[in-house]
Amino acid sequence: MSQIIINGNGNHYDDSHKIKNGNSYKNNNSSPPRTASPIFSYVNENYSYEIIDNIKNYLMARTKIRPKIGIICGTGLGHLAENLTEADSFPYEEIPNFPVSTVAGHAGRMVFGYLNGIEVMCMQGRFHYYEGYALSTCSMPVRVMKFCGCTHLIATNAAGGLNSSYNVGDIMIVKDHINIMGFAGNSPLQGPNDHRFGPRFPPMNKAYDPELIDIALRLSKEMKMESETRCGVYTCVGGPNYETVAELRMWKILGVDAVGMSTVHEVITARHCNLKVFGFSLITNKCETEYDTHEETNHDDVVTIGQRRQAKITNFVTRMVEEINNLIINCQ
């Protein structure tokens, strides 16, 4: 039975028709124009098991890459995907039932390819709650990654450094998160649970895989990045406004080291479907916790710092992908 759902660009699609007629954008860097007005729906859309399976079928029919590792590129970090060889690139607009990216610094493509010879799939641009999408929609592509065969997720983001010892340009390996939006009852797993995705009540105490954290810390030494590598607690705020001084001070007391507007719901969704997760933040700005400053956080700076750190981030992720691939091979 065909199901009518509402795509992120506000159009109604019959999903069976779209899948039959969809085109792939193979090795093509030019995306069709993006709409700047996604449907504003905080209500969980019904991305059923069958719809995710259809998206997976659409992608798998158009690429020979069979990834075990999925990567989400944060703001300004999309260059990662440009390092993939033999790449098959799918603009989100072309993927049936997919939302569209509307944020500067997020290209809006799913890219499959080889990173240093290892098959990966890469979200070059993610979805945020402040764009008007439900948390479950923001993290829906993580389930697509699982269906495409991924066992591991690398989630990257740009974040403000709240820990006063952090510097702009540091990499913070995420050891844990505080789900501030969850405190208000908002979760990507809200609503009926389809046990084929995962359990109703997934544990979250090892959300960020301890073995992968150890590997990343070792790599940072080997790569002589120790002085600019941190390990801390991330939180996701709803955005799109940056935080007030009082809010930041409160989160500091709660143990937050870095603040962003993503990742937490993706990681919850990943753990729900049993993906192993590695996450890191690029510290793109210092959080302003004093009133007597003229500094203001702005998105252009966030994107610029991401671009400046391109080479370091790409090397780091490439090494992590190699290490994760070794773990996967050793488990077979």
Ligand SMILES: O=P(O)(O)O[C@H]1O[C@H](CO)[C@@H](O)[C@H]1O
């Ligand atoms: O988390 P990513 O997507 O890296 O982006 C971060 O940067 C943007 C704010 O400048 C927000 O979208 C925030 O979440």
